[in-house]
Amino acid sequence: MKNFFKRWLTNPTPVAPEQSDAPPATGNGQPVLSIPATRAKREEIVRFIINGLKPYIDEKGHTIAGLRLYVVCNNKELEETLQVALCSDVPGMFQKEHLERKLVNNFIQLAGDWFFEHHLVKDKLPDYCISHGTMGLEVIRRGQDFVQQYSVARLQVLKGKTELPEYELNPQQQLKFNIGRTKNPQLTTGKIHTNDIVFWGQDDPAFDAQTGAANLHVSRNHAYIQYNPQLDKFFLFPDKGGLPENGNKTRIYTADDKVKSLNVPGVSHELQDGDQIELGGSAILVFMKGK
Structure with a gap:
């Protein structure tokens, strides 16, 4: 009996480690962080639009009447991500809450009634677009000659x-x-x-x-x-x-x-x-x- 208690005291039952809800750590001890897919796609779209409008930065003589975004999309998962990222169920939300302020902050002149549209295309972008990768941007400028045509x-x-x-x-x-x-x-x-x-x-x-x-x-x-x-x-x-x-x-x-x-x-x-x-x-x- 003495030998039994001696073995029990020197070899106690192992305790299971506590479960943690924290994300797994990287090699340097920092947790892995990732941006949600929808938010990342929205930020990618905004960056593309701003880069496409660089020629219009601080150009007060060139007011933008509207923008049309075209994105090549050929699978359902990407379509869902794009529709949510562009706030398709709430007309005007992407334009007003996610895009307009950033364009103004980049000194891009917008008409008071400027519009934004997006179109998902299956095969290729229209030839008349400013394009990069799978995204294309059509810029509609305001001007008397332009309206007359x-x-x-x-x-x-x-x-x-x-x-x-x-x-x-x-x-x-x-x-x-x-x-x-x-x-x-x-x-x-x-x-x-x-x-x-x-x-x-x-x-x-x-x-x-x-x-x-x-x-x-x-x-x-x-x-x-x-x-x-x-x-x-x-x-x-x-x-x-x-x-x-x-x-x-x-x-x-x-x-x-x-x-x-x-x-x-x-x-x-x-x-x-x-x-x-x-x-x-x-x-x-x-x-x-x-x-």
Whole structure:
């Protein structure tokens, strides 16, 4: 018995080490720190924009009217990171809270009503961009000569029932025109979406079952037309609701008798006078250049 107690006292039961919530230490004893992916991507985007605008630093004679960011994105994880980094669910938040102050601090002159847009593209950046890697920046400057070259276009309804029989696309009033069903539909994300070219929905008081049957095939956020001031051209893009992956389609019957489908986010069609835009295989608009 004495020998047993002697062995117990000299060889006590080992105690398990305490668990710690602290991050693992590096070789020099410092914890490993990492910036969250979304924040890192947002900072990368802001740095790219500021670097792209270096020619405009402290140039009071060159006021920026707007910026368009293009990012090549071909996987879902990157798309999610970019959408969160750019605050896509809160329009204007990235522009006002993450970008504007830093541009002003770098003495970049901004118009009072300057705008910021972002576009995710699948294949390549537009040729007219300031580019670096997978990011491209289009700078729209304010100036009298620049504004004078704006072209005005019209959309006429050939099939379907819309809020107006014809719509004017005037870039001096706005550069982007959303096309969809109902004026302010709520999307599946919960976000309220605003359409400029409005096809009446079944619940709208102005809906007519006979003249508006084609409307039922139009998504709430089906497509949009974007004006490019540098090229003086209008481009049609599919919106999320107008893509095959969401059970819908957007098609163009061109003025030279060709058929083109828009199946990829960010891939556009340059609109020509006489092009017909088919939404959901039923509703049809015709694009006309000039007044």
